[in-house]
Amino acid sequence: MIDALVMSIVILMAWSFLYRENIFYRIGEALLVGLALAISVKVGLDVLFNRIYIPIVVKQQWLSPTLIAVALGLMMYTRFSKSLWWVSRWPIALLSGAGLGVAMKGAVMAQIVRQLDIGSLFTKDIFTGVNNLILLVTAITSLAYFLYTFEHKGALAPVAKLGIYSMMICFGTTLGLFLMSNIGFAISLIPTVVRPPGLYASIVAIILIIVDNLIKKE
Amino acid sequence: MSFLRRIEIPIILFAIGSLLPLIDYYTGNLSVQASELLSWVVILVTFSYLIGVVNLFRYHLNNIRKGRDVYYSVLVIGSFLFYLAIAYLNKSIYDWIFSKLYTPLSMSISSFVGFYTYTVFLRGARLKSPTAILLLIVTVVILLYNTPSIRALSPQLITVGDWIKNVPNTGAYRGILIGMGISMIVLFMRAIIGRERSYLGGG
Amino acid sequence: MDEVQRTGIPLVDRAVFMIFIILIAIPAISPLGLPISISSNTVEVYRQIEDLKSGDIAMWITDFSVGTWGQVGPAEVAIYRHLFDLIRRKGIKVIIVTTYSVDGSLNAERILREYVDTRGLKYGEDYVNLGWIPGYETTLMAMAKDFQGIVKTDAYGNTIDKLPMLRDVRSISDIALIGFSTSTSPDPYPRQLGGYGKPLIINTLIATVPWTLPYYEKRLITGYIGAESDAAGYEKLTGMPGEGLRTLDAQTLSHIYGVGLIIIGNIWYFTRRRGGKG
Incomplete structure (x- = not known):
């Protein structure tokens, strides 16, 4: 009963925008952003816990190459510094390169060669x-x-x-x-x-x- | 220090990142290194994902500081802190909020596109030129073809719809796919030689 | 004062929205029971999943966003139910994973929590939820090539050595069927997982279906589900009714409404033009 009522209230808050922009819609919008942020942080931290904390701290693999990835990951946050922002380009370049390389590897066969037949x-x-x-x-x-x-x-x-x-x-x-x-x-x-x-x-x-x-x- | 700031370093890193999976795939060499790189990507993506969160957070804090849309920004940050705390304190409430609040809210906002597509149909779908006529005829046939009850009543429509979907539509999409594939190769080549630097965010 | 200036939304648009809401509300209040036909692509997907044998491992990648639940969710639920039914009936094993964004893992957890009956099944032996492994296409490639290298823990932090059903999964060759749901580009999946001779099934937005067809035609994707009507068909095939069948009448009415608006819009346009206003 309460579930359906809550669901319908939030649906109507969002849909009220179809009538005109109003306070209910904006509250719904702000709520959505806040919740999405919290979800992202929670799941992001879970991933980092599973990928970094468990192998390095729990399994005590102190000299794991994962540490390099962690260092690169932290380097991304230098983009918030006016003097060190250029450091963030290194991990971004590696990430973009890996993404494009992997995509291209698959694209040659799936998107070009096979489609020509x-x-x-x-x-x-x-x-x-x-x-x-x-x-x-x-x-x-x-x-x-x-x-x-x-x-x-x-x-x-x-x-x-x-x-x-x-x-x-x-x-x-x-x-x-x-x-x-x-x-x-x-x-x-x-x-x-x-x-x-x-x-x-x-x-x-x-x-x-x-x-x-x-x-x-x- | 000035050496480290040189643009060549990220370009070399880009080349290493892109070539490792390709060398592994085409030659079978450097397989261990390629696997390691792919597992690094998982961590890097997570860090970059959290950058988005930090950015949005900073935006709303800035709003509060400047007195711009204060109440909404307070609500964003308040709901964020509340939900994050709940995530670690009470899993069942966290799940309930996700199912009964976040999901319908997210779906409702996504559904706006549907409402506005109807107005596009009313205002913009005009039989003005031969290309527009072709576009709209196909649109109508495809809409009716995908209407479950009409499909059940008219087998001929299924034949026509299947043909449009599987022959001319697939052919045109195939051209687009090939174009996209070739563009990707061109982009890769340009990035490797340092002509394409947009991924570095300027500079 | 002009209506648009006063409210931001033109009166005609409001009328269009209102009629749409009324149209889809009618069958929600009182179902019309309009006939349904099951599409051949739905039957094909059902067959490929049903053909799994005892001990086979199916991997389902749930990558669709929360906002698109209304389109992709019903079929996803129907497929999960089918897969979990096959665990009981045939003894298959199921891996659930997300690669694209956080949303997918939350959707997967929601389906497991609210829609699928997991009673009597052993977690880690019959099915496993790996949660979100960020990386999208790079993760897909890594899973196909070196599964143990990329999968370190499941969604709940259990390390892979504590999950018996994953012990022998080394690469894509140890998996009998792969499926994925997406609400964005389907390209990465056939690029990385197609061409291995394994069934590769997609559950996606109907708007994405034409994009998948060149891959489907080349059998890089072997089956597709792309609408609530397909979800409804799938529910009918599995004998487990759900959201797809419940929304079928509304779909019929809304499509006819769309065609009607195109016709009315053109009559309006040509009448005005003939009257010298167009």
Whole structure:
């Protein structure tokens, strides 16, 4: 009972923004930020405890290479110092490098080599061949559209133009699905606010909106 | 000291960080070092994550000091300190706040995009040009194709929707994916030779 | 005073919001019982999970954010329930882990606490929750290559040597099935975990599905779930009804409303243009 009521109150506090910006929304927003900060700190400290304290202090691996990572991690905080901020560039560079190196290792195969393999255009089933041709054309033309190294002139112009149409199909699909995704969030919340005890909170919210309107009109 | 400030040092560190996993993957050498690096990343990411928290905290403390949005900043810091204390004092209340307060609040704010997408449909989805017509036809077909009850009533719609999704849409996305992959390689090359330095935050 | 100036939100927009809320409230108060069809991709995911054999280890990476629970959560719950049912029925083992952000680990804990029946199962032998291992793509690569090197403890601080089911997990080759849920880019997962000949399943926002299809077509991803309707289908297949089935009617009405708004918007636009106002 109390759970549903609390949930519906916080949902309505946030949704009150759809009527207009107001104190309830801002309280909800501040609360969300505060809670998110606390969660981040709690889980972050847990990770550091498990990764640093347990191996180094509990397991007494005093000369673990983990200490270098800890030193690098602490170096990041020099960004708050005006004279030592440049030190923070070292761990950030290492972190960015590792991230990009790992991503590139996977991307070459998954995003380039494997994607270049398009099925045969000459198949027993004519529809499969035609579909493969459409796959090929849409892939090449949309890629051509992003070739900003060359101006879209001459032979590249119609190809890039066709690329726009290819991408319109792809963006149309995404737009339809984007709406579906976003309304899904609201749909999952609505039962809480239209069934008792959430309904009572909703009635109070509606009364507040009516009163606010009457005050504004006066 | 001035030597340590040179830009070449972070560029070399970037190169080491990026090349180790690649050398390990393509040659099988330096495998132990690559594994060690990856476990360092876990710690570095956590430290960098906490920097975000420190930044936000500083922002709100600054607000209080300057008398700007004081009440909201006090609420942010107050709820932060309260919830952090609860996290270590009472796990069941911590879990309850997460499930019944934080999750619905977070979902409600995420749901705004859904409401505003509808207004975009009403105000912005205009059949003005051939590309817009194509975009909107596909949007409508995909919306209906993904409507559970309409799917159940119209098998033809499933055929059309499946075709759009699996053929032209996949083809165009494939072009985009290849483009992204190539861009990543270009970015990597530029960073290795020191032409790309945005990851260092200026300088 | 102009409505927008007075409130910040135009009256038409408010009407659009209000009608949407009323539309989705109707089935929440009184379900309409509209028909449902289970998509082929949902059946494919169900089959791949159901085909796990005794002793197989499944690893599920819960990486979606709390704000997207409404979209990804229902299917995630249905899949967790299925996996835990298979622990009982077939004796599989389940590893749960988060790599992207704190949110995923909190979602995983919430599902384990509130939605999944873990009674009678032995933690550390039947299932394990590794919590958040920060690093995202680098962590994914590390787990695939050297599992013991990256996983030091579970979410509760138990060291890996105290978790018997992880003793023989050295790399991705010791895992029979990998699944992940995400509300951001799906790219890192097929980049690091695809192509090993293991089933790789994604549970994501429906808007992300088109992005995953080129990977799916190349079997770098072997199955996808991408909407509450898929969640509802999954719940129907497992015989464990949940949030997906409960929101099905509202989805139908809201999609039709979306199409209706496009049509009304265009009629409005062309009428005004013909009248010389457009």
